[in-house]
Every structure is written in structure tokens, then in C-alpha cells.
Amino acid sequence: MAIPFNKIYLTGNELRYLQRAIEDGRLSGKGVFTRKCEQFFETRYGFSKIFLTTSCTDALEMAAILTGISSEDEVIIPSYTCVSTANPFILRGARVVFADSSADSPNIDASKIEALITKKTKAIVIVHYAGIACDVGKIMEIVSRYGLILIEDAAHALDSYYQNRPLGSLGHLAAFSFHETKNITSGEGGMLVINDKKYLQRANIVYEKGTDRAAFLNGEIEKYRWRDIGSSFMPSELTSAFLYAQLEKMEEIQNKRKMCWELYYDELKPLEKKGLLKVPGFPSFASNNAHIFSLLCNNPEERSVLISYLKKNNILSAFHFQSLHKSPFFITKHDGRELPWSDFYSDCLLRLPLYAGLKSTAIQEITGLINNFYLT
Numbered sequence: 001m002a003i004p005f006n007k008i009y010l011t012g013n014e015l016r017y018l019q020r021a022i023e024d025g026r027l028s029g030k031g032v033f034t035r036k037c038e039q040f041f042e043t044r045y046g047f048s049k050i051f052l053t054t055s056c057t058d059a060l061e062m063a064a065i066l067t068g069i070s071s072e073d074e075v076i077i078p079s080y081t082c083v084s085t086a087n088p089f090i091l092r093g094a095r096v097v098f099a100d101s102s103a104d105s106p107n108i109d110a111s112k113i114e115a116l117i118t119k120k121t122k123a124i125v126i127v128h129y130a131g132i133a134c135d136v137g138k139i140m141e142i143v144s145r146y147g148l149i150l151i152e153d154a155a156h157a158l159d160s161y162y163q164n165r166p167l168g169s170l171g172h173l174a175a176f177s178f179h180e181t182k183n184i185t186s187g188e189g190g191m192l193v194i195n196d197k198k199y200l201q202r203a204n205i206v207y208e209k210g211t212d213r214a215a216f217l218n219g220e221i222e223k224y225r226w227r228d229i230g231s232s233f234m235p236s237e238l239t240s241a242f243l244y245a246q247l248e249k250m251e252e253i254q255n256k257r258k259m260c261w262e263l264y265y266d267e268l269k270p271l272e273k274k275g276l277l278k279v280p281g282f283p284s285f286a287s288n289n290a291h292i293f294s295l296l297c298n299n300p301e302e303r304s305v306l307i308s309y310l311k312k313n314n315i316l317s318a319f320h321f322q323s324l325h326k327s328p329f330f331i332t333k334h335d336g337r338e339l340p341w342s343d344f345y346s347d348c349l350l351r352l353p354l355y356a357g358l359k360s361t362a363i364q365e366i367t368g369l370i371n372n373f374y375l376t
């Protein structure tokens with residue numbers, strides 16, 4: 001039987017909640033299920049305010065609007081990430097300055113950020129790759145010393161921590177994803193976390209297509225009007241109903257994923273000890289939310305051969321981001337700096353199947369093949 005790279009894990013209540021939402025007869029956003037999801041996050045992680053969005057891309061777009069980023073500004077972003085980390089700032093006309101990953105992880109190298117700051121730098125966007133926290137302490141120190149805005153692209157980082165502080169609570173703003181490939185999903189979906197209250201009032205307007213409809217719904221004003229730029233960021237109740245069914249079973253999903261992750265680790269760590277490949281490491285400040293299990297091959301050719309070998313055995317593995325500074329869209333805009341670590345992860349990182357329904361026998365089959373590959 002083939003082992004897919006990813007498979008949606010259903011908790012059992014998805015259809016029931018979708019049906020309930022349909023029977024309620026009110027499917028646009030801000031309904032009962034949307035509120036339940038918001039409360040879940042605010043209670044569990046102490047986020048002061050969240051907005052469910054139709055995607056993490058949208059949440060980042062909202063963040064780009066709220067921070068007032070314009071064509072006068074520069075934004076520092078890791079090159080090893082999803083296009084959605086950068087696109088929202090490009091759409092506001094900003095200049096994106098790509099930063100390298102660190103030698104120890106695909107996360108931004110905090111020690112190289114300061115050299116990229118100019119008078120025009122307004123914000124830094126960090127990505128907690130695989131849910132493993134960036135060196136937030138060092139980054140926050142730079143952010144406060146230069147008076148910058150910190151945005152967390154926490155697409156991978158739900159239910160993960162930096163020194164016991166939830167990821168997504170550390171930047172002024174943070175964005176999460178509930179895309180099908182993430183730990184908790186609604187197919188497409190996301191949320192924006194507002195940690196700095198000064199953005200809250202405007203967020204209510206931007207979220208409602210630039211109108212003060214939120215105040216109208218609260219009974220504060222008699223009619224709602226166009227106040228600012230904005231867009232349609234709100235998911236429907238169908239999305240929120242599905243999401244809530246997943247959130248209610250979050251412990252179950254996370255425990256299953258962690259068991260898969262740890263089994264991979266135990267079975268592949270001996271290959272690292274023999275110097276044949278690398279498995280992920282965790283700095284002392286970071287927790288593990290089992291979003292991705294990746295290994296590092298020694299070179300791109302080895303990775304290609306390993307992917308084919310696994311595929312021949314009906315196992316689908318995948319590489320991940322390709323350096324954005326070398327993308328067809330950006331290469332002519334990039335300032336020419338080499339970002340060797342970003343390129344290294346683009347070329348050598350391999351992700352193995354990981355989902356809550358993945359059986360340990362399947363993992364043993366995969367790790368058995370990888371052991372064969374490296375030891376024979």
C-alpha cells in the first residue's frame with residue numbers, strides 16, 4: 001500500500017458541525033462556530049485578540065496593511081520560506097530584504113539580521129520553521145533597540161513554545177495557517193493574532209472590507225460606512241465549523257503526531273551518529289509541535305536518489321521551500337548577496353510523511369528503507 005505524504009485526519013465531528021452550521025441557516029462569518037474558535041485560541045494561548053481569516057496569506061496581508069508598510073519601507077524576511085511570507089509586503093510596495101537561514105536550522109539567522117537594517121527598515125518577519133522557535137530573545141532585543149515591528153509567520157507553529165511562551169504571542173502581530181497540510185486544518189484557513197493593542201481598532205475595520213460594520217453589529221453606530229482600505233478576510237461558518245471539530249480534538253491530533261515524530265527520530269538518529277545524514281535539533285528554548293519531520297541529505301543528488309528510491313517503494317516524500325531570493329520573480333530584484341544556508345535547505349532538506357493517522361508500522365517501513373539506503 002502506498003504511503004501518501006499527507007492525509008487529512010478527521011476527528012469525527014466535522015460533518016456534524018457542518019450540518020449544524022447549515023441548519024442554523026447563517027453561513028457568512030462571525031457566527032457561533034467562529035466565536036467558539038476564537039475563544040478556544042484566546043483561552044488556550046492567552047492571545048488577547050484573534051481574527052479568523054481565510055488563509056495565513058490573508059492574515060499576513062492584514063498584518064501588512066495594519067503596520068502601514070509602504071513603498072518607503074524595507075522588510076527583512078528569511079529567504080527560506082513560503083511566498084506568502086513575502087507577497088503581502090510586496091503588494092504594499094515595500095522592498096523585501098531577504099535574510100539567510102542559520103547553520104543549525106532553516107530559521108532566520110538572528111546574528112545576521114542587524115547588518116541588514118537600514119534607516120528604511122520597518123519590520124522583521126520571522127518564520128518558526130517546522131514549529132521550532134526562532135531565537136526570539138535575540139530578535140526581540142534587536143527589534144526593540146531599532147524600534148521595529150515584529151511579525152511572526154507562525155504558519156507551522158500552532159501549539160509550540162519559546163521558553164514556555166506560545167509562538168504567535170511574541171511578535172506585535174502573528175499569522176497562523178489551517179491549510180490542509182498543517183497540523184490543524186479547515187482545508188484553507190488561517191488567523192491573525194493581535195498582540196499589540198494599538199492595531200486592534202483598525203483591525204476591526206480592515207477585517208470588514210474597510211467599514212465600521214463591527215461597531216454597527218455591536219450596536220455602537222446606526223449604519224456602517226467605508227472608513228479605510230480593507231478586504232474580505234473573514235471565513236464562512238462552514239470553515240469555522242470544520243475547524244472547531246479539529247480544535248476540540250487538538251490533544252489527540254498533537255499526541256498522535258508527536259508519537260510519529262519521535263519514532264522517526266529514534267529510528268534515524270543512529271544514522272546521524274554515524275555521520276550519514278542529519279535529523280532536526282532543538283535549541284533549549286524551543287518545544288516540538290511535530291509539524292514536520294525532515295532530514296538533511298548531504299547534497300541535492302543524494303536527495304533526488306533517495307526520493308526516487310522511496311517512491312519506487314510507494315512512499316511519497318517531499319522537499320520544501322526554494323530560496324525566494326533566487327526565484328524567477330525576485331532574482332532580478334535581489335541585491336546579489338549569497339544566502340548559502342537558505343540554498344542548502346532548498347537543496348538538501350527532505351520531508352517524510354507525517355500525519356495523525358500515520359501508523360507506526362508505516363514509519364518503520366520508511367525508516368527501514370532509509371537505513372537500507374544509507375547503510376548498504
Ligand SMILES: *Cc1c(COP(=O)(O)O)cnc(C)c1O
Nearest residue numbers: 055056057082084155177179190
Ligand atoms: C503554509 C504556509 C503559509 C501560507 O498559509 P496559507 O494558509 O496556505 O495561506 C505561509 N507561510 C508559511 C511558512 C507556510 O508554511
